[in-house]
Amino acid sequence: MLKPLGDRVIIEAQEAKEETVGGIVLANNAKEKPQTGKVVAVGNGRVLDNGQTVTPEVKKGDEVVYDKYSGTSVDYDGQKYLVLKESDILAVVE
Amino acid sequence: MLKPLGDRVIIEAQEAKEETVGGIVLANNAKEKPQTGKVVAVGNGRVLDNGQTVTPEVKKGDEVVYDKYSGTSVDYDGQKYLVLKESDILAVVE
Amino acid sequence: MLKPLGDRVIIEAQEAKEETVGGIVLANNAKEKPQTGKVVAVGNGRVLDNGQTVTPEVKKGDEVVYDKYSGTSVDYDGQKYLVLKESDILAVVE
Amino acid sequence: MLKPLGDRVIIEAQEAKEETVGGIVLANNAKEKPQTGKVVAVGNGRVLDNGQTVTPEVKKGDEVVYDKYSGTSVDYDGQKYLVLKESDILAVVE
Amino acid sequence: MLKPLGDRVIIEAQEAKEETVGGIVLANNAKEKPQTGKVVAVGNGRVLDNGQTVTPEVKKGDEVVYDKYSGTSVDYDGQKYLVLKESDILAVVE
Amino acid sequence: MLKPLGDRVIIEAQEAKEETVGGIVLANNAKEKPQTGKVVAVGNGRVLDNGQTVTPEVKKGDEVVYDKYSGTSVDYDGQKYLVLKESDILAVVE
Amino acid sequence: MLKPLGDRVIIEAQEAKEETVGGIVLANNAKEKPQTGKVVAVGNGRVLDNGQTVTPEVKKGDEVVYDKYSGTSVDYDGQKYLVLKESDILAVVE
Known part of the structure; x- marks a missing residue:
């Protein structure tokens, strides 16, 4: 398996569905195209200037x-x- | 529901009304177009270099x-x- | 009323007067055009990297x-x- | 009077004299044109990340x-x- | 042998294979082309602002x-x- | 005399000599043209984020x-x- | 001799040899052209924000x-x- 480094995350992309009612529909005319996916691996995180x-x-x-x-x-x-x-992740679906 | 990450906020956009007296009227000739909306979800916040x-x-x-x-x-x-x-939020309406 | 966020300030702009003796006259040929206004609301301020x-x-x-x-x-x-x-505020008139 | 904010300074500009012997003559062919002036007001100063x-x-x-x-x-x-x-101030004349 | 400085790493590049089933296949139409390699030398690391x-x-x-x-x-x-x-390293293959 | 501010230094420029044996000859085809001069005044120095x-x-x-x-x-x-x-000073001649 | 300032280093450049077996051969088609040289002088080093x-x-x-x-x-x-x-130094030859 792949282990991302630092503050990186690995996503299994989902096909963007054009029209949905109970799910997420992504805006087609947006400048930045948001998309959903499932997190499959997470790095250790970002190192701050204080070493944390x-x-x-x-x-x-x-x-x-x-x-x-x-x-x-x-x-x-x-x-x-x-x-x-x-x-680069905007939000989590809860 | 969507939970924004970090210092992100999710807004339910309101239709911009062209002419109002007691409410907010947005300048049409402004370079940056301000708009109003209602906050529906808030992230945990920005992490400072001291870990706070x-x-x-x-x-x-x-x-x-x-x-x-x-x-x-x-x-x-x-x-x-x-x-x-x-x-990117300019002000709160009180 | 509007409450600005962070290090933002809300100004009630004044009409720029072209020629005055005892007041402020703004340079017309300046690259950046300074203008006067009255502060109507002030944010809580900028958060430093030490949390202050x-x-x-x-x-x-x-x-x-x-x-x-x-x-x-x-x-x-x-x-x-x-x-x-x-x-973005250059000076206060005292 | 005008009170500059932060690390700003207010200068009363002096007319650039083309040729002087005992004073300052500003280079005419310089890419950046230095000029002299008298400080008339000084801000409180720049705030460092440690709050000083x-x-x-x-x-x-x-x-x-x-x-x-x-x-x-x-x-x-x-x-x-x-x-x-x-x-943006290069030097003080002593 | 070469010893990289600071937060640098030396990689022995592998030939990109176009089509694989059990291994890694790199996307050909991606804007940034990821590739695999083996780490042969590692620097001492990045120095933080606190000296760590x-x-x-x-x-x-x-x-x-x-x-x-x-x-x-x-x-x-x-x-x-x-x-x-x-x-610049995205992930480690585990 | 001129007293430079902050981390600025005042240099008395020397004429670039094209060809020398025991001195410094500056590369004529270099993208950035180094030149020698004598330091005549030095500022107090750069202020770090910790106030030093x-x-x-x-x-x-x-x-x-x-x-x-x-x-x-x-x-x-x-x-x-x-x-x-x-x-912007590259080196001192010792 | 020249003493470099800060985090600068002075290098005595070596002629790039096109084809070698036991030494270093520099890639001719690389976007950035690496080259070898011998360090002849080293500055005191970079000053961190904590004064170190x-x-x-x-x-x-x-x-x-x-x-x-x-x-x-x-x-x-x-x-x-x-x-x-x-x-700007990539690696040391050991």
């Missing part, structure tokens, strides 16, 4: 909303993942 | 003025929201 | 000189205001 | 050399002033 | 995923290496 | 090598000087 | 790999040197 490490707010299994154009796409064992910084 | 977390000044239910071009638009359960950083 | 909040130097009622092109214009109850950062 | 305020090095009455293109021009009581940051 | 040195998360022998366009290519003893910053 | 002032490494009388395109040219009492930041 | 000075990792006599396009070229006593920041 900030534990990421998201955890494995979280469904998150992120900006479609953030991060780097990686394929592993036939599955497509996205490696992005936790700061 | 700064609690956001706004809270759920606040009516806020923000810059129209800030943030990322997200639809959820048929309602349109805006995810933006607390620093 | 810096109380703004200006207070409600102060007449201030600021750069015309700073900030965001907002109308409220038929009155035009300007929301700007305290660091 | 750095008292400005210049004081009222100092003759200073600054970059002509820095700052913002303001007229007050028929006199032209320049509001600039202390960091 | 942050030990790198990766160690010699780790297989890592990094952005193809990061770092500087160096040949040494007939072998091609890549010197990059640890922050 | 860093005493400049150079002192009056030092012969220094600096980048020709740094700083601001000032004439004073018929002599041409250069006001630059200490960080 | 970080002693450079390289020392006089070290053979280092650096980016060809970094730094400023200086001739001294008929020898060509390169003044660069320690952070």
Whole structure:
């Protein structure tokens, strides 16, 4: 499996559905395209200037909303993942 | 529901009304277009370099003025929201 | 009323007068156009990296000189205001 | 009178003299045009990240050399002033 | 051998394989092209503003995923290496 | 005399000599053109975020090598000087 | 001799050899061209925000790999040197 470094998070991207009622529908005309995905791995976190490490707010299994154009796409064992910084995650679906 | 991360806030946008007397009228010729909305969710806040977390000044239910071009638009359960950083909020209507 | 967030200040803009003797005359050929206004509301201040909040130097009622092109214009109850950062205020008229 | 905010300083600009022997002659072909002026008001100073305020090095009455293109021009009581940051002042004439 | 300075890491690049089932397949249409390699040397780490040195998360022998366009290519003893910053490494293969 | 502010230094520029054996010859084809000069005045130094002032490494009388395109040219009492930041000085000739 | 300031280092550049087996061969098609040289002088180091000075990792006599396009070229006593920041040095040859 892939273990992200620092404040990075690995997301299993979900197909963007155009029209939904009870779920999330992503704005098509937005400048930044948000998209949902499931967190599959989380780094140790960002190191502050005082030496402390900030534990990421998201955890494995979280469904998150992120900006479609953030991060780097990686394929592993036939599955497509996205490696992005936790700061590129907009919100968690609760 | 959506829970924003870090210093992000989720706003339920209000339709901009062109002409009002007792309410807020937004300048149409302004370079940055301010707009009002209601805060529906607030993140835990920004982490300072000393490890402290700064609690956001706004809270759920606040009516806020923000810059129209800030943030990322997200639809959820048929309602349109805006995810933006607390620093993009200009003022709270009291 | 509007309550600005963080290190923001709300100004009631004054009409720029072209020629005055005992008052302030703003340079017409300046690259940045300074303008005067009255402070009507002040935020809590900027949060430093050590967690301290810096109380703004200006207070409600102060007449201030600021750069015309700073900030965001907002109308409220038929009155035009300007929301700007305290660091965009050049000087206080004493 | 005008009281500058933060690390700002107000200068009473002097006419640039083209040729002098015992005084300061400003280079005409310089990319950045230095100019001399007299300090008429000084702000409280810059606030550091540890909350300390750095008292400005210049004081009222100092003759200073600054970059002509820095700052913002303001007229007050028929006199032209320049509001600039202390960091835009190159040197004090002693 | 080469010893990288600071927060730099030296990678022995691997040939990108186009199609794999049990391994890593790199996205061909991605804006940033991730690639895998083996860590052959690690610097002492980044020095924080408090004087502390942050030990790198990766160690010699780790297989890592990094952005193809990061770092500087160096040949040494007939072998091609890549010197990059640890922050340009996306993830470790575990 | 001129007293530079902060981390600034005043240099008495020397004519660049094209060809020398025992002295310094400056590269003519270099992108940044280094040049030598004598330090005639030194500021109090740069103020760190913890409030400490860093005493400049150079002192009056030092012969220094600096980048020709740094700083601001000032004439004073018929002599041409250069006001630059200490960080633009490359080396001291010992 | 030249004494570099701060976190600067002086390098005696070596001619880039196109093809070598037991030594270092520099990639010709790399965007940034690394090159080797010998350290002839080292500054006192970088001053951190807490007032501490970080002693450079390289020392006089070290053979280092650096980016060809970094730094400023200086001739001294008929020898060509390169003044660069320690952070522009990629690795030390051990």
